[in-house]
Amino acid sequence: MTVRIGTGAGFxxxxxxxxxxxxxxxxxxxxxxxxxxxxxLAFGHRDRMADPAxxxxxxxxxxxRAVLPLxxxxxxxxxxxxGVANPSMAAExxxxxxxxxxxxxxxxxxxxxxxxxNLIGPNTQIPEINxxxxxxxxxxxxxxxxxxxxxxxxxxxxxxxxxxxGRCADPSLFLAPLRHxxxxxxxxxxxxxxxxxxxxxxxxxxxxxxxxxxxxxxKDVLDLxxxxxxxxxxxxDGSAVITKLDSAGGLVDTRTVKExxxxxxxxxxxxxxxxVTADFSHTHIDQEAPxxxxxxxxxxxxxxxxxxxxxxxxxxxxxxxGVSYAGPGASSRARLAAQVVETRMREIHGLQEKIRCDLIxxxxxxxxxKAGVGPESEDVRLHVxxxxxxxxxxxxxxxxxxxxxxxxxxxxxxxxxxxQASVHTESTYIAREVVPTKFQMLTT
Amino acid sequence: xxKVTLREIAHARAGDKGNISSISVWAYDPKHYPAMKAQCTExxxxxxxxxxxxxxxxxxxxxxxxxxxxxxxxxxxGGVNGSLNLDGHGKSFSYILLGQEIDASE
Numbered sequence: 001m002t003v004r005i006g007t008g009a010g011f012x013x014x015x016x017x018x019x020x021x022x023x024x025x026x027x028x029x030x031x032x033x034x035x036x037x038x039x040x041l042a043f044g045h046r047d048r049m050a051d052p053a054x055x056x057x058x059x060x061x062x063x064x065r066a067v068l069p070l071x072x073x074x075x076x077x078x079x080x081x082x083g084v085a086n087p088s089m090a091a092e093x094x095x096x097x098x099x100x101x102x103x104x105x106x107x108x109x110x111x112x113x114x115x116x117x118n119l120i121g122p123n124t125q126i127p128e129i130n131x132x133x134x135x136x137x138x139x140x141x142x143x144x145x146x147x148x149x150x151x152x153x154x155x156x157x158x159x160x161x162x163x164x165x166g167r168c169a170d171p172s173l174f175l176a177p178l179r180h181x182x183x184x185x186x187x188x189x190x191x192x193x194x195x196x197x198x199x200x201x202x203x204x205x206x207x208x209x210x211x212x213x214x215x216x217x218x219k220d221v222l223d224l225x226x227x228x229x230x231x232x233x234x235x236x237d238g239s240a241v242i243t244k245l246d247s248a249g250g251l252v253d254t255r256t257v258k259e260x261x262x263x264x265x266x267x268x269x270x271x272x273x274x275x276v277t278a279d280f281s282h283t284h285i286d287q288e289a290p291x292x293x294x295x296x297x298x299x300x301x302x303x304x305x306x307x308x309x310x311x312x313x314x315x316x317x318x319x320x321x322g323v324s325y326a327g328p329g330a331s332s333r334a335r336l337a338a339q340v341v342e343t344r345m346r347e348i349h350g351l352q353e354k355i356r357c358d359l360i361x362x363x364x365x366x367x368x369x370k371a372g373v374g375p376e377s378e379d380v381r382l383h384v385x386x387x388x389x390x391x392x393x394x395x396x397x398x399x400x401x402x403x404x405x406x407x408x409x410x411x412x413x414x415x416x417x418x419x420q421a422s423v424h425t426e427s428t429y430i431a432r433e434v435v436p437t438k439f440q441m442l443t444t
Numbered sequence: 445x446x447k448v449t450l451r452e453i454a455h456a457r458a459g460d461k462g463n464i465s466s467i468s469v470w471a472y473d474p475k476h477y478p479a480m481k482a483q484c485t486e487x488x489x490x491x492x493x494x495x496x497x498x499x500x501x502x503x504x505x506x507x508x509x510x511x512x513x514x515x516x517x518x519x520x521x522g523g524v525n526g527s528l529n530l531d532g533h534g535k536s537f538s539y540i541l542l543g544q545e546i547d548a549s550e
Contacts, residue, residue: 262506
């Protein structure tokens with residue numbers, strides 16, 4: 001008998017309806033909602049500072065309201081890091097949702113200990129910048145250690161139906177139920193590596209079932225509209241089949257699996273998590289049947305001694321505005337508009353912040369990589385961006401871009417502008433001994 | 445000589461961690477892998493990234509799966525939290541490599 005694990009979200013804003021379909025039709029043992037990235041964590045801390053009752057995933061209640069009745073009906077356990085910067089409140093909200101639905105006896109565990117803000121000071125080292133926290137010159141809003149599968153096992157052993165964490169490492173959310181089910185020891189490095197590969201393949205949801213993959217004419221994917229989340233059927237040795245529901249759209253083949261195996265991986269022999277130094281370099285990837293890919297021979301070595309910590313800083317705001325030009329000479333008019341905005345921001349308003357002007361339709365995403373003038377276009381959007389710690393400067397940028405409608409080159413239209421909060425993140429490392437974790441169980 | 449854009453014979457995916465971009469490139473057909481391995485070097489990748497690359501490139505090879513993994517340090521204009529590029533993750537940057545021409549003759 002294999003363990004069947006599904007993915008219900010691969011990032012904070014991932015789709016909900018395919019998760020519900022997977023719980024209903026997937027014959028799953030567990031479903032994992034992976035919803036934390038460096039950015040979402042930093043924003044979680046900002047939300048919690050503004051309101052101590054916030055800081056968890058914004059869609060938590062909507063998701064739980066739809067997911068809990070189905071999970072209870074089909075006996076599927078839920079593991080998620082939707083707690084983000086406030087796991088206890090996320091658990092309380094989950095219990096409240098369950099009670100409002102009349103679900104009785106649901107055991108909701110939350111895990112704490114990843115928040116290590118009290119261990120971070122102005123002189124904490126940041127290796128990547130060859131400096132310390134105070135060198136960043138921005139206020140720290142939070143610090144979280146990546147915790148591993150170890151932190152989740154006691155809650156699984158206590159019979160939790162729902163487990164909510166903060167900054168648990170993404171693959172560990174999947175490794176924990178595998179360890180619980182098969183009784184794998186933490187120093188069984190080979191299985192830790194194999195289970196980590198399963199987690200790593202599954203953690204981005206549809207990135208292994210045809211999402212972030214489809215390229216018409218080269219990599220065709222059937223029915224991307226109804227793309228399904230993945231299922232892993234995992235054996236006791238850690239080998240697995242990655243598949244999807246037959247009734248869902250998408251594609252699981254050796255290409256989708258290979259692309260995802262190295263997604264955000266640097267050295268394939270050394271993928272570091274709190275659980276293991278995983279080695280994907282000898283993985284076998286074989287198409288067993290349509291939409292069924294077998295993975296085997298992933299392995300691992302001893303875990304890293306230090307845990308990675310994400311440091312979140314207040315990054316001020318990102319201001320963006322744009323105006324469009326069309327028809328003959330559109331590119332030249334957009335270039336002139338860019339020059340007007342930049343010069344006025346410097347000369348009239350005295351701003352020193354870096355301003356970037358892109359000509360969408362001519363040169364934007366690849367403007368830095370491909371130096372020189374792009375092709376002329378008759379449909380061009382000027383996009384101006386600036387990061388600043390000063391709200392007034394951000395508003396001034398948008399004002400200047402909008403003023404192009406009357407004051408700028410001919411035929412400029414369609415101004416839009418937005419100012420959004422920005423965060424800055426860095427990484428440091430900490431001894432695992434100083435990051436004790438614990439769980440608490442709430443029951444409806 | 446049979447020049448093709450890399451997209452004709454390979455597929456790729458970009459990922460990001462901080463200011464580091466990693467891009468894996470995979471041959472559709474194993475017969476093209478030796479040409480890719482010979483021509484898609486670290487210098488080749490650095491040239492493709494142009495001024496985007498402020499750090500260095502390291503290439504890892506997975507011969508049995510016919511794949512190459514390129515890791516570009518300081519290559520995301522500050523990364524998703526610092527970049528003013530509309531694509532701060534560099535998700536589109538796999539197509540920088542796929543847009544390069546290589547000689548696919550065996």
